[in-house]
Amino acid sequence: MLLSHISPSLEAVPLMRLPSSSTFQIPFLRLEALLTEHNVTSVDQSGGIVTLRRHCDITHDIDFLKHSVQQAFEEAYGVISIKAITLVPQSVLPSDFKEYTLVQTRLSDANVRNAQGTFSAIFADGQGLRRTLYFRFHVEATLTGFKAKHNLPNGKILTLSDIESVRFALESLPSMPLQEVKPDTLVVKQYVRENTLLLERQFDAKLLVQRRSSVEALMQDGALAIGVRAQALEGGNKGDTIRIRTNEGKVFQARILSKNKVIIKE
Numbered sequence: 001m002l003l004s005h006i007s008p009s010l011e012a013v014p015l016m017r018l019p020s021s022s023t024f025q026i027p028f029l030r031l032e033a034l035l036t037e038h039n040v041t042s043v044d045q046s047g048g049i050v051t052l053r054r055h056c057d058i059t060h061d062i063d064f065l066k067h068s069v070q071q072a073f074e075e076a077y078g079v080i081s082i083k084a085i086t087l088v089p090q091s092v093l094p095s096d097f098k099e100y101t102l103v104q105t106r107l108s109d110a111n112v113r114n115a116q117g118t119f120s121a122i123f124a125d126g127q128g129l130r131r132t133l134y135f136r137f138h139v140e141a142t143l144t145g146f147k148a149k150h151n152l153p154n155g156k157i158l159t160l161s162d163i164e165s166v167r168f169a170l171e172s173l174p175s176m177p178l179q180e181v182k183p184d185t186l187v188v189k190q191y192v193r194e195n196t197l198l199l200e201r202q203f204d205a206k207l208l209v210q211r212r213s214s215v216e217a218l219m220q221d222g223a224l225a226i227g228v229r230a231q232a233l234e235g236g237n238k239g240d241t242i243r244i245r246t247n248e249g250k251v252f253q254a255r256i257l258s259k260n261k262v263i264i265k266e
Contacts, residue, residue, distance in 0.1 A: 025051050062087050062135070065121060068105040069137055076112040078179035079144040080170070090118065090134035099126040113173040115139050141170040145177040145197055152192040157206060159183055163198065175201045208259045209242065211235040217244055217254055218263040225263075230254075232262075241265065 028044040035042050066085045073080055094100070100123040107119045116138040123131050146163040156162070160183055178198040186203040209215060209232050217230040234242040236256050244254045244262060254262035 025049050062089065062093075064102065065105065065135065068102070068121075069107065069119070069139070072105070072107040073112050073139060073141065076109070076176070077143055080141055081143075082139060082141040084140040086138040088136045090136060093133070094125070094131075096126055100124065100131070103130065109176075111137075113176065115141070115170045115172065139170060142167055143170055143177065145179060146181060147197050148192050148194055150194045152188045154188055154191055156188045157184055158186040158188060158203065166197070168197065173199075175199045178203065205237065207235040208237050209235055209256050209262070213260060215244060215254075215260045215262050217246065217252070218257075218261070220263065220266070230262075 026049070028042075028048055028050050031050055032042050032044070065087055069085055069087070070082055073082060103122040103124055105119060105121045111117050111119055116136070118134055118136050120132050120134050123133060125131055145166055145168060147166045149162055149164050152158070152162060158181060160181065163181060176199065178200050185206050187206050188202065189204045190202050192198065192202055211232055211234055213232050213235075215230050215232050216227050218225045218227050228246055230244040230246045230252075232242055232244055233251070236242045238256050238258065240256050241253055242256065242262070243251055244264070245251050252264045254264045256262050
C-alpha cells in the first residue's frame, strides 16, 4: 500500500510504501521531509509521532461492537459512567465484513480492569462459517469506590467510619475495587494504608461461625430438637457444613443455621 499526496492536478503522487498492518506510526520529521520534496508545507499537531490508520471509514461498521464492550464493563462494576469507547481492528477487516453477524465477544476479567487493551470477537460470515477477529479498545470511564480513611490492620472488621466514597478514572486496576460495603460483614485480611483505594482481594467475608467458637448444636430426635453445646472445628456462613465437637468429645457434621447455631446432620 502506498501513502500518496493528491496534487493540485488531482494526481496521486506516491510518498512511501506502508506495511500491511492496520496502523503505522511515523516520526513527523520524516513525513515532513517527504512532503517538502513535493513542495507541500505541513504543521505538526501530533506531538512528534503521526499515526496512520487503515480503513478509517469503517468505524461505523464496528459501532455495534461498542454495545458488547459497554455491557461487559457495566456487568463488572456496580456503578460506572462510560463517556466514550473507541474500537480499532487489529488487522484489515474482510471486504464482506458488512455481511458478518456477531456471535460472541470475549472480554476477560483482566480486560475490564484496564481502560485499554485487546479482545476477540467471533463472527459468522455470509456462509455461516465462524471467524475470530481481534480489536483494540479504549474506554474512557469513571467508577465509584471506597478509600481508607485511616490505616486498616489485619483482622479489623470494616465499618462505615473506616471508609470514604470516591470517584476515580478507570485506568489499570490490580484487582476489582470494593464496590459495596455492608457494616460488620467484611474483615481486613491484608494491611491497608490510609487513603488507598479498597480492593476486593483485601477482605474476607465475616463468618457467622468462627473456628473454635462455641455453638448451639441442635440434634433432631423425631419431632423434637435437642440443643447441646459444642465447639466449631471450622468457620463458615449460613448454609455451610462444618465439623463440630460436642462437650462429650463426639465429632459431627453440622449445617449452619444462623449466628453460632447449627443443626447436626444425620
